Amino acid sequence: MKLIPTLLAAAALASGFAATAQEADIRKALAERIPQMDKIDEVRPTPMKGLYEVRIGTDLFYTDAKGNYVIQGELIDTKVRRNLTEDRIAKLTAVEFSALPLKDAFTIVRGDGKRKLAVFEDPNCGYCKRFERDLQNVDNVTVYLFLYPILSPDSAEKSRNIWCSKDQVTAWQDLMVRDKPVPAASCDTSALQRNLAFGRKHKITGTPTLIFANGARVPGAVGAKEVEKRLAEASSENPAAN
Known part of the structure; x- marks a missing residue:
């Protein structure tokens, strides 16, 4: 036997x-x-x-x-x-959501903020502007915004002004949604350098790059409907993240 x-x-x-x-x-x-x-x-x-x-x-x-x-x-x-x-x-x-250095991002909360989304964006990225304007149609979400200045030296300057602003969310949306310039500001910008290092490690080569709570990475300016679909998938796969 x-x-x-x-x-x-x-x-x-x-x-x-x-x-x-x-x-x-x-x-x-x-x-x-x-x-x-x-x-x-x-x-x-x-x-x-x-x-x-x-x-x-x-x-x-x-x-x-x-x-x-x-x-x-x-x-x-x-x-x-x-x-x-x-x-x-x-x-x-895929990037584990728990591995994201959220302290190096600022948060945008809409509605109950229950769903989670991280985005790496460059302030000079035209696709990012299109994405941000469409993202206004997505509710009940917390967006962790990682400034990721990879396109030009001016991107680094604008990222510094946004990061060092007294109201980072308003400064970001003024620039990306309302086409309003951000006043010059200065502070410790080591977080931006850490964002760049994190992006190199995980081969984030373009903006916007979206990371959902289930670890799924989506490159490019996807529309609100696709974001909603991905958020729903992430919620069903990882209920604990809600």
Whole structure:
């Protein structure tokens, strides 16, 4: 009676060795043939037989079992109509909401403020202005606004003026929603430097970048309807965050 479990364990062990050997072969082949792929973070099989995912940071590639061919593109499961590449990148780029340094952001509270959203924005970003104006239509939310001056030296100056303002929320909305300039101000701006460091660590390369309570990251100026949808998803996945 003990024979079957023993055989199953042996088969699982052999499968593990085979997978490890396969990964090693792919790593070796790609590193030798494509120098830019000499530092692969992960190799793993995909749901498509014979196709392997190769991950370098958050960049995904696909290859055959011998590393003879490389594909850069999206893998789509037509049965369930899901973009597997998109899903995987979403998981890789997710940021734990609890890991956000909220002390380096200022808060905008609307309604009961029950739902949570963090946004990284540059004051010179046109897409951010469009996003902010549409965001006025979203109620019952607390927005943690991280100033993220990455576009120009003037972005750093405007961010300083907003951060050092007596009323950060009014100063921000004056600039982004009402097109009113923000008066010059000065104070300790180390928080802005920490925001930039946090963004580099988590590869936040554009603004606006939204992070929801479930860790989902959404780049770009999405509309109010999409924000509402994402807030609802985050609430259902992480009730404790409400």
